[in-house]
Amino acid sequence: MSGLGLIINGKRVATAESFDVINPATEQSVAQCPQASQAHVDQAVAAARAAFTDWSQVDDQERKAAVHKIADLLEEHAVELTRLITQEQGKPLQGFAGLGSEFELAGAVAWCRTTAELDLPVKVLQDDETQRVELHRKPLGVVGSITPWNWPLLIAIWHVIPAIRSGNTVVLKPSPFTPLATLRFVELANQVLPAGVLNSVTGGGDIGSYMSAHEGINKMVFTGSTATGKKIMQGAASNLKRLTLELGGNDAGIVLPDVDVDAVAMGIFATAFINAGQTCAALKRLYVHEDVYEPLCAALKAIADSTTLGNGLDTGVDFGPVQNPAQLKIVESLARDAEQQGGRFLSGGHAPQGPGFFFPITLVADVTDGCRLVDEEPFGPILPIIKYSDIDDAIRRANNNACGLGGSIWSSDIKLAAQLANRLECGTVWINNHAAVQPNVPFGGVKQSGFGVEFGSEGLEEYTSIQSVFIPK
Template identity: 35%
Template sequence: MSDKKTFHNIIDGQVQASASGAAMDIINPSTGAVYATAPMSDEHDVDLAFQASAKAFEKWRWSTPSTRQQALLKLADVIEDGAEELIAIEGENTGKPAHLTRSEEVPVMVDQIRFFAGAARVLEGRSSGEYLAGFTSSIRREPVGPVGQVAPWNYPMMMAVWKFAPALAAGCTVVMKPSDTTPASSYWMFEKMQDIFPAGVVNLITGDRDTGAALTRHKVPQLVSITGSTRAGMAVAKSAAEDLKRAHLELGGKAPVVVFDDADLDAAVSGISEAGLFNAGQDCTAATRVIVQAGVYDEFTAKLAEAAAAMKTGFDPADDDIFFGPINNANQLDHISGLVDRAPEHARVVTGGQKIGGDGFFYQPTVIADLEQTDELITTEIFGPVLTVQKFSDEDEAVRMANDTVYGLSSSVWTSNATTATRMSLRLDFGCVWINTHIPLVAEMPHGGFKHSGYGKDLSMYGMEDYTRIKHVMQHHGFEG
């Protein structure tokens, strides 16, 4: 008898296999071994899910904000109470260190769900008024409808929350597809949600890229949302455009981290090494493209390499010293190692630069210095534990280097000069600019980028508004005063 786990689709409140019976293997990235199977859903499964979603929407759309709030608050309590079980599942799902999932993800997810529970009751619009004599105009903010959502593999459970929580708070119904490599934690959450939300309000389908394509081109969803690569986002946008449905895209990044010579170097090294290597650098906001002023370049690079080399990788749920776990999958590991192996002759690998042998998909914490603006390591999203370091002379050059990218998600500035910090925050062309820090996020503030990093905001009231539509209601009453 096999001891492999089996995940399922959840459609209209029912746990079920794919209609065709097709399944896919799920690999534990810490061991490289298959530990579970999940449905390989096809267009028929997607259609069943959206039929259920559309049917449920006809009632859920009229649910009161209080009803939606109470459901989300109950879900937050369930996740909080089941935290240890979910942490163990995510460890097998992604290889993440348990202590960091416990401190950095579960409490944040719970807080974000509770934020959107409150947000359900405070949506605002323009006040009613007479903008034409004899008529009163008002604005209705309505749920956009059933939505299709695709979550990524780097933060499979937290990114799922970023998607379903605002959608449900707004009165939408959801069909979600987790990444084909990391369905476990989403499956756990969506199972729990069936006891909280009416049947068909939240549906889960698993599968590969073809499943995602079937989801985004289906006629029912009025909005499709994806967190993923720029390539995937462009495909979703193209598919959505063919049916004039909305697209919400949170895509790749290549965050510039600008360190001026008046910065607190020790604080900068600590903050940047942690923000660049957290989650093995598998973060679209990761602090990986470091641009340092010439006066402190050598000293900073040496300190950064020392800090990175001290970061421990591996997988042992009981080891609180492990800072990051494995790369998610073999293809991504090959992508990272290929970029480093192809580094130009003028590049200097200061520390790391190698796969770690044995089972699983592990890569050394790596710092590569002396890179030039046109190098592949600078222009390409690495999405791994690799920090690159470049040199600049003055502020204008730093701005040019920082903005010279197709991405526009996040950035940071490290300086003790408040005027420099303010000026840089204006000049950097990114959806977020951190000053003397990098990577903190809060539920109240939006997360989203420009250019090839996509459009649409996650978190905050802006994120919830994306799941609504605006209706103007005008009534003729004849009174002109």
């Protein structure tokens, strides 16, 4: 395919250079992506700053209507967008449990519509015979967004829609691995939005670093690795930018001895391997009580053995490839280390021959803390299964990690599970589920999984500053 370009100030902008976008299932080029320069970033920021003057003053109902129109356009172009996602990211169109590109597109629409209906009303803090004091929420200005390669369209929506809904303007940089669906989204949104409200630039880490330190950007929103988040934070110090950082996660799930193995096995499997494990909030460390350890291992193996791996454009494919060769190398390295540590491979373990960055669904039993596969975030289709005997010890081990994005408790005793959930050091805890985020529920991490929240009214507030207004009587 061809024809996508940067959008700056409402117009398509050509670039002198471009780069290949590779289909991870075939290792063939899908398209040429324009390569932005620092000058393009400057132009995009200037356009966004100019547009902010009017957009920040637009009637709230008008901004709400614009977001709904963007959702309409996403639905109208669903087939085009989902194919782009599959070609550049690798996830199947439908996939295991229906969690593929079509699911991503549906999520993007849902987040648009829910965010459109959020409000930030004026709060009255005091109203007596002497004065009235009001608390107003005001947009920050220009928001810089850097999105990752695992859920390219959905996370772009997570960044962009609350920003424009609250009256900000945006400069958006997608991952160079997966820019295509995002660039198309920006084109579509510019059919609705005034020129300069939403602008796109492309490129690698050098463009992201330039954005992070740019004096004309008031806030950075980033989803990705903790290491990159720290660099963005350093750059943002130049003008004290606001930050929302959703960083790495190494989520632990704890299975209690009272669990019904047959009832939970599919849920555990689906939430561990959503997007082939390439999801920040996927279940990545599974602690299982010794009483149900072998039965659950057997149940998970049976599911893994029934799945198919392949090109996401083909019918009947459950899982696609790892998105890029660097990530595949990490997954393979962790598998080999687990093998040396005595891990028992229930399924998978080795990349198949042939084109594509494929790695099979891999379950590794009989590993424990101290093994790299347990301690490090794999971000791929491999899950360590760790045996425990004491629940207090399991919670201690689950918490003994630098990350704190999500966690889960799996049990037939919901009351007990809820009590234990409160002891987990993470931003979100699920009971008998994992990785299930909603547009009306705040989401964010603790420790080195970042700070700030997304979604819901709390997420919308992240794109605003407060202004207290004292009105004498």
